[in-house]
Amino acid sequence: MSAILASLAVLLGGAVLTAMLSQRPRLGLLIAMLSILGGSLLCLAAALPCLVHTSAAQSIVLAWPLPLGEARLALDGLSAWFLATIALLSSAVAIYAWEYLQAELGKEPVPALGAFLCVLVAALILVVTASDVALFLLGWELMMLASFFLVAFHHRQPEVRRAAWIYLVANHLGTALFVFPLFGILAAKAGGIDFQTFQAALRNSDQGTTTVLFLLGLLGFGTKAGFMPMHIWLPVAHPAAPTPVSALLSGVVIKVGIYGLLRLLGWLPALSVSCALVMLVFAMVSGVLGVLYALAQHDIKRLLAYHSVENIGIIGLGIGMGMLGHSLGQPALVALGYGGALLHVLNHALFKGLLFLSAGAVIHATGTGDIERLGGLARKTPVNAALFLLAAVSICGLPPFNGFVSEWILYGSLFSGTWVGSRSAAWVAAMGVLSLALMGGLALACFAKVFGVVFLGEPRERAIRVHPTPALMRVGMLIPAALCLGIGVWPTVFVPLTAGGVRTVAGLDAGEVSQRIRSVLSPVGHLTLLAAVLLTSIVALGGIKRLLLRRPGAALAAPVVTWGCGFAQPTGRMQYTASSFAWSLIHSFRSVLWPHRKIAAPAGPFAVHAALESHVPDMAEHDFFAPLLRGVSRAFRMIRNVSWTGEPVLPAPSRDDGARVGPMRVLITGVATALRQGRIQLYMGFIVLTLLVVFFVESLSPRESAAPPARPAARGIEGTSK
Amino acid sequence: MSVTRVIAAIPEAAAVIALPPLLLSIVVKTKAWFAGRVGPPWLQPYLDLYKLMNKGVVYSKTTTWVFRAGPIVNLAALLTAATLVPVLSSGSLFGFAGDVILVAYLFALGRMFTVLAALDTGSSFEGMGASREVTFGTMSEPALFLSLIVLAIGSKSLQLSEMVGSQLFAAWGTVGPAMLLVVGALLIVLLTETCRVPVDDPATHLELTMIHEVMVLDHSGPDFAYITYGAALKFLLLGSILLHAAFPHPGWPLWIDAPLRLIELVGLATVVGAIECSMARLRLNRVPLLLAGATVLGALAAVLTLTGSMR
Numbered sequence A: 001m002s003a004i005l006a007s008l009a010v011l012l013g014g015a016v017l018t019a020m021l022s023q024r025p026r027l028g029l030l031i032a033m034l035s036i037l038g039g040s041l042l043c044l045a046a047a048l049p050c051l052v053h054t055s056a057a058q059s060i061v062l063a064w065p066l067p068l069g070e071a072r073l074a075l076d077g078l079s080a081w082f083l084a085t086i087a088l089l090s091s092a093v094a095i096y097a098w099e100y101l102q103a104e105l106g107k108e109p110v111p112a113l114g115a116f117l118c119v120l121v122a123a124l125i126l127v128v129t130a131s132d133v134a135l136f137l138l139g140w141e142l143m144m145l146a147s148f149f150l151v152a153f154h155h156r157q158p159e160v161r162r163a164a165w166i167y168l169v170a171n172h173l174g175t176a177l178f179v180f181p182l183f184g185i186l187a188a189k190a191g192g193i194d195f196q197t198f199q200a201a202l203r204n205s206d207q208g209t210t211t212v213l214f215l216l217g218l219l220g221f222g223t224k225a226g227f228m229p230m231h232i233w234l235p236v237a238h239p240a241a242p243t244p245v246s247a248l249l250s251g252v253v254i255k256v257g258i259y260g261l262l263r264l265l266g267w268l269p270a271l272s273v274s275c276a277l278v279m280l281v282f283a284m285v286s287g288v289l290g291v292l293y294a295l296a297q298h299d300i301k302r303l304l305a306y307h308s309v310e311n312i313g314i315i316g317l318g319i320g321m322g323m324l325g326h327s328l329g330q331p332a333l334v335a336l337g338y339g340g341a342l343l344h345v346l347n348h349a350l351f352k353g354l355l356f357l358s359a360g361a362v363i364h365a366t367g368t369g370d371i372e373r374l375g376g377l378a379r380k381t382p383v384n385a386a387l388f389l390l391a392a393v394s395i396c397g398l399p400p401f402n403g404f405v406s407e408w409i410l411y412g413s414l415f416s417g418t419w420v421g422s423r424s425a426a427w428v429a430a431m432g433v434l435s436l437a438l439m440g441g442l443a444l445a446c447f448a449k450v451f452g453v454v455f456l457g458e459p460r461e462r463a464i465r466v467h468p469t470p471a472l473m474r475v476g477m478l479i480p481a482a483l484c485l486g487i488g489v490w491p492t493v494f495v496p497l498t499a500g501g502v503r504t505v506a507g508l509d510a511g512e513v514s515q516r517i518r519s520v521l522s523p524v525g526h527l528t529l530l531a532a533v534l535l536t537s538i539v540a541l542g543g544i545k546r547l548l549l550r551r552p553g554a555a556l557a558a559p560v561v562t563w564g565c566g567f568a569q570p571t572g573r574m575q576y577t578a579s580s581f582a583w584s585l586i587h588s589f590r591s592v593l594w595p596h597r598k599i600a601a602p603a604g605p606f607a608v609h610a611a612l613e614s615h616v617p618d619m620a621e622h623d624f625f626a627p628l629l630r631g632v633s634r635a636f637r638m639i640r641n642v643s644w645t646g647e648p649v650l651p652a653p654s655r656d657d658g659a660r661v662g663p664m665r666v667l668i669t670g671v672a673t674a675l676r677q678g679r680i681q682l683y684m685g686f687i688v689l690t691l692l693v694v695f696f697v698e699s700l701s702p703r704e705s706a707a708p709p710a711r712p713a714a715r716g717i718e719g720t721s722k
Numbered sequence B: 001m002s003v004t005r006v007i008a009a010i011p012e013a014a015a016v017i018a019l020p021p022l023l024l025s026i027v028v029k030t031k032a033w034f035a036g037r038v039g040p041p042w043l044q045p046y047l048d049l050y051k052l053m054n055k056g057v058v059y060s061k062t063t064t065w066v067f068r069a070g071p072i073v074n075l076a077a078l079l080t081a082a083t084l085v086p087v088l089s090s091g092s093l094f095g096f097a098g099d100v101i102l103v104a105y106l107f108a109l110g111r112m113f114t115v116l117a118a119l120d121t122g123s124s125f126e127g128m129g130a131s132r133e134v135t136f137g138t139m140s141e142p143a144l145f146l147s148l149i150v151l152a153i154g155s156k157s158l159q160l161s162e163m164v165g166s167q168l169f170a171a172w173g174t175v176g177p178a179m180l181l182v183v184g185a186l187l188i189v190l191l192t193e194t195c196r197v198p199v200d201d202p203a204t205h206l207e208l209t210m211i212h213e214v215m216v217l218d219h220s221g222p223d224f225a226y227i228t229y230g231a232a233l234k235f236l237l238l239g240s241i242l243l244h245a246a247f248p249h250p251g252w253p254l255w256i257d258a259p260l261r262l263i264e265l266v267g268l269a270t271v272v273g274a275i276e277c278s279m280a281r282l283r284l285n286r287v288p289l290l291l292a293g294a295t296v297l298g299a300l301a302a303v304l305t306l307t308g309s310m311r
Helices: A002-020 A027-052 A077-103 A110-129 A133-154 A158-190 A195-202 A207-225 A234-240 A243-267 A273-295 A300-329 A333-368 A382-395 A402-422 A423-455 A471-489 A491-506 A510-518 A525-550 A580-587 A619-641 A663-675 A681-702 A702-706 A711-719 B005-008 B009-019 B020-034 B042-055 B067-081 B100-118 B126-155 B168-174 B176-193 B221-246 B254-278 B284-307
Strands: A058-062 A071-075 A596-599 A611-615
Touching: A002 A027, A002 A071, A002 A110, A027 A071, A027 A077, A027 A110, A027 A402, A027 A491, A027 B168, A071 A077, A071 A110, A071 A133, A071 A195, A077 A243, A077 A333, A077 A471, A077 A491, A110 A133, A110 A243, A133 A158, A133 A234, A133 A243, A158 A195, A158 A207, A158 A234, A158 A243, A195 A207, A195 A243, A207 A243, A207 A273, A207 A663, A234 A243, A234 A300, A243 A300, A243 A333, A243 A491, A273 A423, A273 A580, A300 A333, A300 A402, A300 A423, A300 A491, A333 A382, A333 A402, A333 A471, A333 A491, A333 A510, A333 B100, A382 A423, A382 A471, A382 B100, A402 A423, A402 A471, A402 A491, A402 B100, A402 B126, A423 A580, A423 B100, A423 B126, A423 B284, A471 A491, A471 A525, A491 A510, A491 A525, A525 B067, A525 B100, A525 B221, A580 A611, A580 B126, B005 B009, B009 B020, B020 B042, B020 B221, B020 B254, B042 B168, B042 B221, B067 B100, B067 B126, B067 B221, B100 B126, B100 B221, B126 B168, B126 B284, B176 B221, B176 B254, B176 B284, B221 B254
Parallel strands: none
Antiparallel strands: A058 A071, A596 A611
């Protein structure tokens, strides 16, 4: 535990020091990155023993004179798993960012970025180790504010400012509307804000309360995690942020939403089957629509952001199966579902982090993230291409990489759900198998598109000059790459580490978890054997080919141009584009996606110009939130202007038709305009006035003086003030 | 698995490795018989492979190591899958609970690298073929997994050799109609994945109408031998899954089991050849409808099984 405190101290100290060194940006950046690296290593040192021994939760209480009592930190299997995920990715990002941000030195406020990165990592650590409501929400808020400033790094571009703003508003709406009420109810039930008391307090709650709590958690934490349709901030914020930030946002920040959901599920008693079905439906919709939208994107980071939505859907499938198993009393489903979901949390952090870092290296090398303009990068930046391919194969869930291991476990839970559960559960589990299979196929199509168009073939624009990838950026990317292959080839080492998390969420101990998994799937060691078979066959076939080509008479012919039906002078512009590659799939799913396509067809015998543009707008953004928020803003305008139409009652104090306005309306409008002077002193006066009125009313209230214990009142304040 | 089991599996493994080109030969012979021709010699596919292995290779200036790795990874993935699929006997070499998912994803791994190798050439034709391949591959996935759900519910197992093992006898008795639909869905998946009429025509000579063949236009020599052999092996593996699901054997000894399976495989190849002679390939925009049809078959089978298995 002290290692976690030390790491928080290192990170916050680093942040302060970096912020003070704004005149020496290079040194500041170095200090920031070193403190992130040090903090991450300290966290790993704290988390690994907890994961390996699956020991009981350790906790520490700091008796700080905070307004809401002492600060409690605790480390159990679930916290340790997320802590390890955060630490692994942040250390890779820190090494990468040191080189990546060199280009920004002198142009942008790099030390501020470094300081906020430190704060972000500290906030993440705080959120997953906090053991009371106040500290959790403090970390939660700190995380959101830090990432807001990080997203707004290139703040001179209007679209970046808009993205940061959407990020802030969407996440605060989710927090204010769902997370605060959730913790309010929890604190009211438990009579305190300590996480340890929640489970006992909820043991005997009725089905209605637990369902409400679960739905609040799903919507509130789901906004952070990016379940559809609350995902709209994700594809906007990720491309706007600088690459190390996008990697952290997608790799770990959205996972904190999953952490919150799992933490809540650990407190709740067995939920009804319908809650699990709601979770599974959310997950399936997020997964399939996420990857379909990803397929339609042309901007590499935006595409990866939609893939985060897909992968959150895959994690949600596991959580849903775990919940289903819990409510049906099927420990096998619980172990497989939660175990697979937890493993996928780590896996997604690794390969998505690597994909973002590699995409950042593409943008660093070429200056653009528009995949239609790129091509042929595999020959210019071979190492980066290999790393991207490794991550792409992992995210498609293909063997022998880590994505396959977690999807394999999830398939196990879904398949066994079709024969152990009730009929409705079997239906949804079968749908889950179907959607996971569809996601796998679509993800393959999508990453074949990205890798094929960006790295293979010929450059599409000759004018783009390619810079090599600096060495330290490659080192930073090698950490997640090695783990992707490691988990895929030796899952025996990594899969048992999820047992502590499963125990925290579902109360199964480690021996039971592995025993239950074994009732459906063979021990993961079999995957090692088959990975060995696969790799041996690759080496053997490669060796045979080499031997055949080494023989005399079988000489390698001189390289020629690609076969083009006899056309001998192909250019980069003649290649298949990303839009064309994806179009046949998008067209097949047109009833879901509603793609827009603008075609300027070539006309006449000597056509000079032809163009094709395809564009898939996000349904949740354009058809759900935009009308909703327009309605809300109209309602606010109505309040502000005291009128039903939303337009000002008196557009201007016009003199000639003043007689037609009745005295009541003049009075109301007059008061309204008098109150809205735009002077901050006046508004502060209003706040003071309101507070005075509140205190006055409360001192008058007879109930207050009659109520003997102070505890319920204090609880009420705690419940509402956070 | 013990050493003796591995040794006992060697003759079967040798047979599995030797068989695939023969199936191609049977398809070609059937087509020739329908057209009233004699057709090429029976061993022609083997001779073609031998010829290709002895040739040099030509690489385009555009290509990278991905192009060279494509055929190798594809064939390696299929060979790995071959250790998990029951072909002649009712067991598999390295089978384990959950291997069915690995088999499906090994096919996907092979597809990924074939597609990437095609995109590596920078040719529009190959890009087009790659796009079609991922489209139809994605669309056949739901049909395949729905069929697997039916088989998994029938056997309460995720090991392929058990899912299509002798207990399917019982499944044919209780949910026979569902099994019939599964066989239909698997047949369409087989024709799609192995690029056969009515989805793709391996004998076409126009690049614009090809799917699989256009993706491998630039491969030559040993690379192309790997690809040809890989396609035949994929046909053998998917065909075996189909046959084991369609004709479950109730635990006969190997000397009856294996020759019977061989006869069934020959029959399957003949049926595929007959399909190629009796119908034209579909227009490209009709193929998704066929695959949707396969998905519906699979969904109907799953519905029948789910309502049948739950009380």
